[in-house]
Amino acid sequence: MERWLPPALLLAGLALWEVAARAGWISALFFPPPSAITLTLLRMLGSVDFWAGLGSTLMRLTAGVLIGGGAGLLLGWLMGVSRPLRVALAPLVAALHPLPKLALFPIVLVILGIGESSKVALVALTAFFPMLLNTLAGVQQIDPTHWEVAANYGATGGKLLRRVVLPGSLPMTLTGLRLAVNGALVVTIAIEMLSARQGLGATIWLAWQTLRTEDLYATLVVIGGLGLASNQLLESATRLLLPWKGKP
Amino acid sequence: MHLSVFHITKAFISPRGTISALADVTFTAFQGEFVALVGPSGCGKSTLLRLVAGLLAPDSGQIDFTGWPQPPKRRLVFQDHALFPWMTVADNVAFGLEMDGIDRTDRRQRAIAQLESMGLAGFADHYPHELSGGMKQRAAIARAFVTQPDILLMDEPLRALDAQTRLVIQEELLSLWERRRPLVLYVTHDIEEALLLADRVLVMSGRPGQVRAEVTPPLGRPRDLTGRAHPEIEESKWQIWKLLEEDVRRQIQPQRVTS
Structure with a gap:
């Protein structure tokens, strides 16, 4: 019964919206009826431009998360294991982390120029911090007794990293990855609105400038679906990678 | 000595x-x-x-x-088992052997043999959270003993x-x-x-x-x-x-x- 409540509510809302827009209670320019948005979406799915745009967005997103997330992961492990490194870098991380990464875009543009690399760099920067901070926290919350076991049984270097540090911090790392992907998606769209010719963000901006609100809403639906899909993917990955996560 | x-x-x-x-x-x-x-x-x-x-x-x-x-x-057995939750029982028991550089098949064989002698053979591929308190502590003891x-x-x-x-x-x-x-x-x-x-x-x-x-x-x-x-x-x-x-x-x- 409860399972049907959310979709029923959604459908009821959409129906109300449809009626309101058709009857002229709300402006169909600002709030085009869902049926029109659906038709636009279907038309978009059939166009080459849409797929090229989606491809650009996914490229930036993936490249940014891989580069930034990878670097954050690595540094998170290293800072977790090495106290000197942690002490040296913690204040810097604390200072840079709360900066809105989008505000750095002009600086990145100055350094890397207008083009793909500056966009990917900013996405990477966004993905970097949540990965770093969560992986670091993950290493630090490893049970002190487990460190003692590792030391007592002679674990050092790569073996220590692979068998203890990595799996011990993995649950937090995956939380970090989820935050990184979500943040990266936001920043990717935002950058595309600012400066791209192609991509979902660019499509939204163009739709706004030409007041094609159906296109705008249809693209929002796609972006929402993208967020949903990435979360589902990460959830499955978590279940697959953490078979021991019944209890601690 | x-x-x-x-x-x-x-x-x-x-x-x-x-x-x-x-x-x-x-x-x-x-x-x-x-x-x-x-x-x-x-x-x-x-x-x-x-x-x-x-x-x-x-x-x-x-x-x-x-x-x-x-x-x-010198190998320690800890108060509350201190098994790694992310490893199967067999991998936990073989941990010391792995750190000693013993190859995969050999160390698994030895770990299984040790588990067998302690009545835990059937749980080799379980994770620690699936074991009772007594079984976990036995696995922890096995982990120490197997390294001789x-x-x-x-x-x-x-x-x-x-x-x-x-x-x-x-x-x-x-x-x-x-x-x-x-x-x-x-x-x-x-x-x-x-x-x-x-x-x-x-x-x-x-x-x-x-x-x-x-x-x-x-x-x-x-x-x-x-x-x-x-x-x-x-x-x-x-x-x-x-x-x-x-x-x-x-x-x-x-x-x-x-x-």
Whole structure:
């Protein structure tokens, strides 16, 4: 019964919206009826431009998360294991982390120029911090007794990293990855609105400038679906990678 | 071959001041001996094991290993199993072997054999959270034994278990130990357990810990738990209790303010 409540509510809302827009209670320019948005979406799915745009967005997103997330992961492990490194870098991380990464875009543009690399760099920067901070926290919350076991049984270097540090911090790392992907998606769209010719963000901006609100809403639906899909993917990955996560 | 602990002291610095854990501990233990350490809680028994294991360094004093060709292999069994939740039972048991550089098939074979001898073969590919408390602690003991350590350090390994499970594992422990007879230092709160398992029981004082006396249980080898019915065991228990009583009472009493 409860399972049907959310979709029923959604459908009821959409129906109300449809009626309101058709009857002229709300402006169909600002709030085009869902049926029109659906038709636009279907038309978009059939166009080459849409797929090229989606491809650009996914490229930036993936490249940014891989580069930034990878670097954050690595540094998170290293800072977790090495106290000197942690002490040296913690204040810097604390200072840079709360900066809105989008505000750095002009600086990145100055350094890397207008083009793909500056966009990917900013996405990477966004993905970097949540990965770093969560992986670091993950290493630090490893049970002190487990460190003692590792030391007592002679674990050092790569073996220590692979068998203890990595799996011990993995649950937090995956939380970090989820935050990184979500943040990266936001920043990717935002950058595309600012400066791209192609991509979902660019499509939204163009739709706004030409007041094609159906296109705008249809693209929002796609972006929402993208967020949903990435979360589902990460959830499955978590279940697959953490078979021991019944209890601690 | 013997281990000599010589005038060891160890203190810990905490926000509330320096806590002296061990003051001038001295004893010797020989290869093939099962030595139990009993004492009031907080007397530094666990610290002593970590010092012998090399996980901590003493503030002063010396720990010597005499007669072993190289520094002897020392392995700890921890209070609450300390199995890695992310490894299967077999991988946990094989962890020490893996760190010793033994290849995958060989170490798995040895781990399985060890598990088999402890009735855990069916759980090799389970994760620790799927096991009962007693099974987890057995796996932890297996992890230490399978590496064939020269010195086995056990830090209240059965503390978290119920009385019946304890009896079973105590007996298993005795038969495991009989096979190779490594030097064992066994920390426990349980006076009877110490007497039933050990060749010698070192009685420690309250914090800061010192070795106050040594009691030899009136039991031969090999032994099993029928030793508990031995009338002289009661005498030894009483003797040890008398040595501990004052410190234990002082510890559970509220601290009197002195100026």
